[in-house]
Amino acid sequence: GQQVMQIPQYQHVQEGEDFTTYCNSSTTLSNIQWYKQRPGGHPVFLIQLVKSGEVKKQKRLTFQFGEAKKNSSLHITATQTTDVGTYFCAGPRDTGRRALTFGSGTRLQVQP
Amino acid sequence: EAGVAQSPRYKIIEKRQSVAFWCNPISGHATLYWYQQILGQGPKLLIQFQNNGVVDDSQLPKDRFSAERLKGVDSTLKIQPAKLEDSAVYLCASSLVGGSGTGELFFGEGSRLTVL
Numbered sequence: 001g002q003q004v005m006q007i008p009q010y011q012h013v014q015e016g017e018d019f020t021t022y023c024n025s026s027t028t029l030s031n032i033q034w035y036k037q038r039p040g041g042h043p044v045f046l047i048q049l050v051k052s053g054e055v056k057k058q059k060r061l062t063f064q065f066g067e068a069k070k071n072s073s074l075h076i077t078a079t080q081t082t083d084v085g086t087y088f089c090a091g092p093r094d095t096g097r098r099a100l101t102f103g104s105g106t107r108l109q110v111q112p
Numbered sequence: 113e114a115g116v117a118q119s120p121r122y123k124i125i126e127k128r129q130s131v132a133f134w135c136n137p138i139s140g141h142a143t144l145y146w147y148q149q150i151l152g153q154g155p156k157l158l159i160q161f162q163n164n165g166v167v168d169d170s171q172l173p174k175d176r177f178s179a180e181r182l183k184g185v186d187s188t189l190k191i192q193p194a195k196l197e198d199s200a201v202y203l204c205a206s207s208l209v210g211g212s213g214t215g216e217l218f219f220g221e222g223s224r225l226t227v228l
Contacts, residue, residue, distance in 0.1 A: 004154075033216065042203060043155065045216035088154050099145055099168050100217065102154035 002027050004091055006103040014111050019076040021106035023089035030092055032065055032072045033100065038085040043102075046074075046087075079110045114138065116220035118204050124226045130192035133223045136185070137206030143167075145217065146179055146189050147203040155203055161187065191225075199227045 003026040013019050023032065031050040035043035047056055049065035049072060056063045062075045072089055086107045090100040117136040125131050137144050142163050147155035158177065160168040164184035172179070176195070181187040191198055201224045205217040 035217075042219040042222050043217070044219070048216065090154075093157070093168070099157045099160040101157070102147075105154050 002091075002093055002101050004089060004101050004103040006087075006089060006106050008106055009104065010107045010109070012109045012111065013079050015081060016078050019079050019083070019108055021074050021087050021089075021108075023072040023074075023103050025070050025091055028069050030069075032069075033090045034063060034072075034074055035088045035090060035102075036085050037088065037105070041085075043088060076108075079108070081110050081112050083108060084110050116204055116206055116218055118202075118220035118223050120223055121221060122224050122226075124228065125194055126228050127196055128193040130190065131194060131225060132191075133189045133202050133204075133225075135187045135189070135204030135220060137187075137204070138218055141206035141208055141218070142184075143207045143209060144181055144187050145205040145207075146187070147205060147219075149201045149203055149222070151200070158189070158202075194225075194227045196227050199225055201225070 005024050007022050031048055033048045034046040036046055037043045047063050052069050053067045054065040060077045064073045074087055076083055086105040088102050088105045090102045093099050093101050119134050123131055144161045146158040148158050149155045158172045159179045161181040164181050177191055179189045201222040203222045204220045207215040207217050209215050
């Protein structure tokens, strides 16, 4: 079945450093979504990418969808303590199914 | 706008007991999902409803889990009998339409289950 993997599993950075998480799918995706989950909280939608090679920015966050639509990345410039949490990518399940399969997540810890 | 409501927030039971979780989605959201999130992992889909019909329940352990959305609004997820490995947070989410990129998922706070 479809698998969505993320690396790294965990990253600890100093405040002000950059951070990147990578998402890889075993199948081509029609679109990809990114979510953030704060410690003890629930996933919150960040963005959706649809087009091959698409790049979107939200303030210090840059999201990219690969040309083959099988991978994606999230880059945070100059991390802040408010960026702490786990970042998940998610793509539609197998062809014909519409619910999202979530990746394993990357947990970000920011040292002040 | 009210968010996705879930109850209870926490539940502790012994193995082989039963438990039920309730979810009320955002008003007007046709699609409702139940996800299971084990500590340190990403959410795993259990079941997807479109209005009151089941769209995807391929990952629902049907020998012990059941879910319903009788009137196409709120939903109940039941586990009977519970096993130790069912300890997790059960997340309910809703979306305006199908989840394949046509809309974001709005999650509730979740129901944390501990099975002893």
